[in-house]
Amino acid sequence: MHEYDRISDEVLCALGAAVGDDNLQLFEPMSQHTTFQIGGPADVVVTPTDADAVVRALDVCAIAGAPVMVVGNGSDLLVGDRGIRGVVVLLRDRFADIAVDGTRIRAAAGALLHDVALAAADAELSGLEPLWGIPATVGGACHMNAGAYDACTADVLESVRAYVPGPVLSDGTRARGSVRTFAVSELAMGYRKSRIHDEGLIVLEATFALAPGNGRMIRVEMDDYQRRREEKQPLDMASAGSTFKRPEGYFAGKLIMDAGLRGASVGAAQVSEKHCGFVVNTGGATAADVNALIEHVRDEVRAQFGVELEPEVKRIGEF
């Protein structure tokens, strides 16, 4: 088994060559890259600006056996207070080209779903309206099959170009990966799951297939979805959206409310007063606060209703 110690100078040089030295930061606080505004420093953050640079960076990590994590908009992450050991490949606004081609839209993994939906509205293309309020990158949305209002990413996704990690070698490092295009039918996308998640594929680009529509009507619908979100969700507070997945036959927020946990808090982490399905950071919460609150909520709901709440938020790094 390959023992990871720390990112060596040799690997740092190779990463700098892969993405450009200006696109590499050491000990970068992850609180700046998560919507929870929580998270200690990552050893190394690289922000590639094109697909080739993403592939080069991932191959450097694979060959060196360095732990690597891809982060998009950080809107589904709780990063531990001690941060992340290894390399974070941050795919966001530096890798965010969007191109409209007839009724299709191609978008780089780091583009925000919000911006793709605005481009669609400008081009009078319909299909993304229910999803536009999700603060996801295209890569994060495909990974999770993000969805809202009975719609999900898979409904409008045509294909994804992705990095496929190479096989694990006998010393625990990996061979170089390859790049392949997958039709949506090959991606086994279900409720908050996909083959992208299961096999650790890294989305480089996605193509959405949309329907011709009326630009004005599309915007009216988008505004309506946004209004519904603003009414129900604590959008003025830092969070990672719904903290728990929807348990079969129940709504997590209702169970939490019925358990008497509205406003329950640990440190500066709080069960939202507005929507009990959200844990919010009221200012200066630590990952340990949020984690303890999540476990408290799970214990109470299990004890009172016998229902197991599974976190939707991904807890990563060192706590």
Ligand SMILES: Cc1cc2nc3c(=O)[nH]c(=O)nc-3n(C[C@H](O)[C@H](O)[C@H](O)COP(=O)(O)OP(=O)(O)OC[C@H]3O[C@@H](n4cnc5c(N)ncnc54)[C@H](O)[C@@H]3O)c2cc1C
């Ligand atoms: C206010 C608020 C409202 C929300 N509403 C919704 C909602 O209505 N519906 C919903 O589904 N979610 C919702 N979310 C949660 C979140 O926005 C989604 O889960 C989203 O898909 C996460 O995307 P991201 O780019 O932020 O990914 P991140 O949080 O950065 O990462 C999440 C996972 O995706 C992986 N990932 C990121 N980029 C890539 C890539 N290029 N290739 C492969 N894997 C990648 C990461 O490794 C990680 O495992 C909400 C969050 C907030 C804060």
